[in-house]
Amino acid sequence: MWIAIAAVLAIAAAATTWAVAGRDDPPAGSSAATPTSTVSEPPVEERMLAGAGAILKTRAAAVLTGRLSQYLQYVDPANKKLRERDQQVFANLRKLGLSRLSYQVDANWAPEVQAQHGPSARAVRVLMLIQIAGIDAAPRATGLGYTFAERDGRWLLVDDDDLAAEADLKAYREPWDLGAIEVARRPGVLVVVPAGERGNAERLARESQAAIPIVRSTTRRVPAGILVIAMADNRSMDPEWRTGGHPAAAVAAHNFAPANPEASEFKVVGSRVVINPGQRTRSGRLLLAHEFTHAAMGQLGNSAPTWLVEGFAMYVENRLAAQNGYEQELAAERRTLLREKISALVVLPIDGVFHGDYDEDSYGVSWIIVEYLVTKYGQAAVNSLYADLARGPDAPAVREQVLRKHLKSSETALVAALKKYDGPN
Ligand SMILES: [Zn+2]
The missing domain is CATH 3.10.450.50 (Nuclear Transport Factor 2; Chain: A,)
Incomplete structure (x- = not known):
């Protein structure tokens, strides 16, 4: 075995x-x-x-x-x-x-x-x-x-x-x-690429540096550094790393270490970001900001609902997109999501929809939910909500209780309030 x-x-x-x-x-x-x-x-x-x-x-x-x-x-x-x-x-x-x-x-x-x-x-x-x-x-x-x-x-x-x-x-x-590998190093970032792809390593290091400030200011967490793996070989990416029914463009993979001397149990000690080989020359700061957010929040625990995990990463990614001149595109996307998806929302997106059939909308809807929460309650409140939910357990009753504690609102009331949301300003 x-x-x-x-x-x-x-x-x-x-x-x-x-x-x-x-x-x-x-x-x-x-x-x-x-x-x-x-x-x-x-x-x-x-x-x-x-x-x-x-x-x-x-x-x-x-x-x-x-x-x-x-x-x-x-x-x-x-x-x-x-x-x-x-x-x-x-x-x-x-x-x-x-x-x-x-x-x-x-x-x-x-x-x-x-x-x-x-x-x-x-x-x-x-x-x-x-x-x-x-x-x-x-x-x-x-x-x-x-x-x-x-x-x-x-x-x-x-x-x-x-x-x-x-x-x-x-x-x-x-x-x-x-x-053979090559590496590019910047404060807080190490990018690993195959030999001969130094240009891409330098590019990804610059893109990483462009992503890090907003990840830090939003998550309010500062990991020592992050390893970015951008190899050409498909074996650098586990085939199990899929999302929405297709291989992920990139993954924030947990780093594990033995939790006891016998190494019979393991604990999470950090994360690294692995870029899909097929995406390695196209990936930039937005994807990196998304994955760095997962990496920063990953150590809080594994029980946060997927809408919050993905919505939070999308929120950071889209804030960086807004800073980089995509405000109009984001406004258009927000309008579409509010009109077509949020209006039809009955419950918060359930964890299963992110792992089942391809469903890009779950990510968009989750972005809107997190953006609404930050707008209404502030970043610090959303971060404490995240930390509490991540700690678990992920039972529906516990989630509802934590939601009430931090937002003074039930899930039903939150969904109703979302339908009245019309953007951050
Ligand atoms: Zn994600």
Whole structure:
């Protein structure tokens, strides 16, 4: 069984309801057959874990200090392809500028015999914990599958894809695993692109900087920084990251870290923005402002109704659009939505409509609702409403209660008031 952490990440990021960290317990009864040990030696699995631990520690230190030879020291000299891949990953990680890096064998998964690499070879699931300097507030976890084998009394890393064939490790890859990268760095932003796309990295860094001020002033939250991933390879985007029945143009994907030493539970420690490869040269400040808003609000919890999560992001995006000369277009869109959609509103948009069939109107309607709330109650009140709803639980009765607490209004009264709304001025 190989349920990669990527799968967990995907579920959380796909749901704009921000499903957090609830992680199933590791599969029970997963003890692998342990070969008979000799009298003088501990069992092979025990020796493998000790060897793997030492190798991983050496490799993490090598990346942080920039010593390629040390990084490759315990990589099978016979596996040229693996050494090439590793060399590339090393160069990529150096470009990112890491403040912390560590690896731990995931003890929740039984090592798997990989006889093709010799009788001692075992594939293990490894958690890579990586923190980008000036960007990530904490290290985030990502999953690897490494095979270790004993050769002439010495443990080596002999392969990195023996577990990939089993399930969906192929579905999502970290940008540093997708060939040579380039980066563009600005205060609070790091953009990662494939080699040869520096121009796009610089453009996205500028667009990010144009988006950040309004995100900060509206959300009133200041994350340390944000990683923007704009790769050409489709594996940089999990296929599960969909919205309204189509792949998202971009996603604010949650960053997870183990919540306990055994890494049996995970918690959200931040977000990164992943741009759909097909959109990477077209995406600009409006899309970035939308995703940065999700990233900023994401840590408040996962229980806010989708109309508020998406409406808030649309509100920030459209405020930036207004600042950039799109006031007339927005006014026209608002008029249409008020006339055709808000007038027909019976209840606030239910979470399900955002994830079902393609329904662009849900986003527009949600924008109008949030704009109305900010106009009537002020930004601070809307932000506290968001924080309270995000904390959960997401039961209808609780939502209604929180709405009444912050707005002194029921959902029914709110819908009625919306029908009288005619714009922010
Ligand atoms: Zn969104």
